[in-house]
Amino acid sequence: MDIEFANPLIKKLKDIDWTDYTKDIEDEKEGKTIVNSLKRKPYYEPHALVKIESEEDFLNVISNAFEELRHYVEDQRWIEPFWNDGDSSKPNSPTPKRETKIQPTLKVFFEKQLDQTGVHVVREPHEGTGVLDFKFLITINGKRHVLCLEFKLAHNNNLKHGLTTQLPSYLKANRYGPGIFFVMWFKDEKGEYFEKPINKTKSEMIKYLEKKVKELNEKEGYKIESVLIDASIKPSASKS
Incomplete structure (x- = not known):
């Protein structure tokens, strides 16, 4: 071994702060545990194998993955992975997890949904203009296809910035490919368990997003x- 080369390298490795790396590994493990618990639910249905031969197929399988996520979260009430521990019978408890704590679960979920399709899911790749939340990639007939995804909680004060500034900058860096602005909503209808955003209902938020996306697509030529x-926490059917 070349001691003159090895010693400085060892010193540099010792000086590295591995805290963030260790935390990312732990979050990834937690995400896998959460998604594996979903697979044990009686309502879980394995996704069908789909062959991707075109960009349309690529976009469709990602759209289908979102519909599966919507089904489990909204219809089957698989919401525990996105809330901190607490007593759901008491106001203001539990509270929604931070975006960075939800992202590992989303990454594993999408990986499971898209495995065997050839689609790769990359979390937080650096795009030169910032750090994108997720990127979906596939190569079809020698051509690389990319979809960029920006994720925000509905009560995030930077939601508008994420949609109108962050995501467009990432799309420009990826030659104006398709993009998804993904928002997770936590405010229940009466605001008993969580009351943010205080200035919008869910339907108003949906209309706001649709309006902004339409403006961006028409004015700038994006495909968002x-x-x-x-x-959100909802009362059980027997109590509603």
Whole structure:
């Protein structure tokens, strides 16, 4: 071994702060545990194998993955992974998790939904203009296809910035490919468990997103779609 080369390298490795790396590994493990728990639910249905031969197929399988997520979260009430622990019978408890704590679960979910399709899911790639939340990639007949996804909680104060500035900058960096602005909603109808955003109802938020996306697409030539999934706490059917 070349001691003169090895010693400085060892010193640099020792000086590295591995905290963030270790945290990312732990979050990834937690995400896998959460998604594996979903697979044990009686309502879980394995996705059908789809062959991707065109960009349309590529976009369709991603759209289908979102519809599966919507089904589990909104219809089957698989919302626990997105809330901090607490007593759901008490106001203001529990609270929604931060975006960075939800992202690992989303990444594993999309990976499971898209495995065997050839689609790769990359979390937080650096795009030169910032850090994108997710990127979906596939190569079809030698051509690389990319979809950029920006994820925000509905009560995030930077939601508008994420839609009108962040996502467009990432799309420009990827030659104006398709993009998804994904919003997760936590405010229940009466605001008993969570009351933010205080200035919009869910229907108003959906209309706002659709309007902004339409403006961006028409004025700038983007191919953006908005997706909102409701992870709010709802009363059981027997109590409603």
